[in-house]
Amino acid sequence: xxxxxxxxxxxxxxxxxxxxxxxxxxxxxxxxxxxxxxxxxxxxxxxxxxxxxxxxxxxxxxxxxxxxxxxxxxxxxxxxxxxxxxxxxxxxxxxxxxxxxxxxxxxxxxxxxxxxxxxxxxxxxxxxxxxxxxxxxxxxxxxxx
Amino acid sequence: xxxxxxxxxxxxxxxxxxxxxxxxxxxxxxxxxxxxxxxxxxxxxxxxxxxxxxxxxxxxxxxxxxxxxxxxxxxxxxxxxxxxxxxxxxxxxxxxxxxxxxxxxxxxxxxxxxxxxxxxxxxxxxxxxxxxxxxxxxxxxxxxxxxxxxxxxxxxxxxxxxxxxxxxxxxxxxxxxxxxxxxxxxxxxxxxxxxxxxxxxxxxxxxxxxxxxxxxxxxxxxxxxxxxxxxxxxxxxxxxxxxxxxxxxxxxx
Numbered sequence: 001x002x003x004x005x006x007x008x009x010x011x012x013x014x015x016x017x018x019x020x021x022x023x024x025x026x027x028x029x030x031x032x033x034x035x036x037x038x039x040x041x042x043x044x045x046x047x048x049x050x051x052x053x054x055x056x057x058x059x060x061x062x063x064x065x066x067x068x069x070x071x072x073x074x075x076x077x078x079x080x081x082x083x084x085x086x087x088x089x090x091x092x093x094x095x096x097x098x099x100x101x102x103x104x105x106x107x108x109x110x111x112x113x114x115x116x117x118x119x120x121x122x123x124x125x126x127x128x129x130x131x132x133x134x135x136x137x138x139x140x141x142x143x144x145x
Numbered sequence: 146x147x148x149x150x151x152x153x154x155x156x157x158x159x160x161x162x163x164x165x166x167x168x169x170x171x172x173x174x175x176x177x178x179x180x181x182x183x184x185x186x187x188x189x190x191x192x193x194x195x196x197x198x199x200x201x202x203x204x205x206x207x208x209x210x211x212x213x214x215x216x217x218x219x220x221x222x223x224x225x226x227x228x229x230x231x232x233x234x235x236x237x238x239x240x241x242x243x244x245x246x247x248x249x250x251x252x253x254x255x256x257x258x259x260x261x262x263x264x265x266x267x268x269x270x271x272x273x274x275x276x277x278x279x280x281x282x283x284x285x286x287x288x289x290x291x292x293x294x295x296x297x298x299x300x301x302x303x304x305x306x307x308x309x310x311x312x313x314x315x316x317x318x319x320x321x322x323x324x325x326x327x328x329x330x331x332x333x334x335x336x337x338x339x340x341x342x343x344x345x346x347x348x349x350x351x352x353x354x355x356x357x358x359x360x361x362x363x364x365x366x367x368x369x370x371x372x373x374x375x376x377x378x379x380x381x382x383x384x385x386x387x388x389x390x391x392x393x394x395x396x397x398x
Binding site for chain 1: 171181228230231232251253256319321367368369370371373374381383384387390391
């Protein structure tokens with residue numbers, strides 16, 4: 001019989017000898033679900049959009065300084081690197097917009113908290129659809145110049 | 146014939162499969178350690194055992210210095226909330242069979258409250274927030290002599306969900322806002338305020354709404370739903386917070 005003799009003290013003390021201590025002082029990452037990750041993404045995209053708007057206000061304000069300076073700066077935006085940056089920018093804004101609607105519904109719609117998880121996947125779905133519509137056309141424009 | 150079946154019975158009991166489960170526990174002894182450290186333990190467990198049983202086995206058979214809280218061990222006292230595989234759970238309600246034991250199980254103290262030793266945190270900030278929302282009945286009218294305060298079934302059902310709280314702090318210590326800003330009242334305090342704000346017998350909803358409408362109150366909630374997911378009693382915590390928010394916006398409970 002393969003009876004396990006776990007209860008005896010001699011046997012159970014055995015593992016203590018082989019006990020290893022791994023030094024990893026930090027705790028594990030909290031494994032939140034859709035709600036937490038949607039919040040993390042909302043924060044990251046929000047901060048990214050804020051910095052974009054800051055730069056955008058500054059470069060647009062350049063037109064008051066001199067139209068030549070404005071044209072020079074806008075000219076650098078026509079590069080493929082900036083074109084890819086625009087994909088990221090639109091991706092961030094589209095997620096932030098759709099997830100913003102989700103958050104408004106959670107706060108103001110009485111059933112919002114019940115359907116928050118489903119709404120997160122709707123947000124992801126709408127984001128994918130929007131990006132499928134935008135990215136190919138945008139990249140054709142960027143790389144055909 | 147009959148003896149054969151009697152003989153078969155104990156061997157069936159022996160045949161219950163047991164597994165070697167590896168627990169990696171985040172230890173911290175304030176007298177010795179500067180930083181918490183991870184320590185591995187191998188324990189022999191049945192599928193129907195709980196994480197609390199594993200902790201007991203370690204404490205009783207392998208390392209008596211392992212420190213954790215537990216009282217009733219049946220999911221009602223709220224003593225043994227801890228982070229199991231990265232999620233806040235009660236050790237006494239987490240079965241081995243519900244975890245992936247092909248990988249080690251990580252057990253650590255709940256987050257956001259000061260770590261005292263091993264799996265024990267200082268719960269005082271948590272209970273201070275709880276006390277601040279005045280979690281007790283405050284009625285200005287007296288019931289008739291020898292009578293109770295009458296409440297309809299519908300009125301009772303209004304706050305039924307939030308009466309289930311056992312103050313284990315699983316929700317509050319799962320909240321990213323609470324981790325970074327310990328001033329936030331946290332889900333548990335709001336749940337217990339909700340329980341009295343929406344109680345038809347209570348007359349001080351306004352006071353509690355004023356407290357929760359402040360800068361460390363419900364508006365700190367970012368609806369991550371970690372609290373709802375962590376609650377061992379299945380309380381719809383985020384829903385309760387949302388109801389307090391909307392009561393604040395409408396100005397009435």
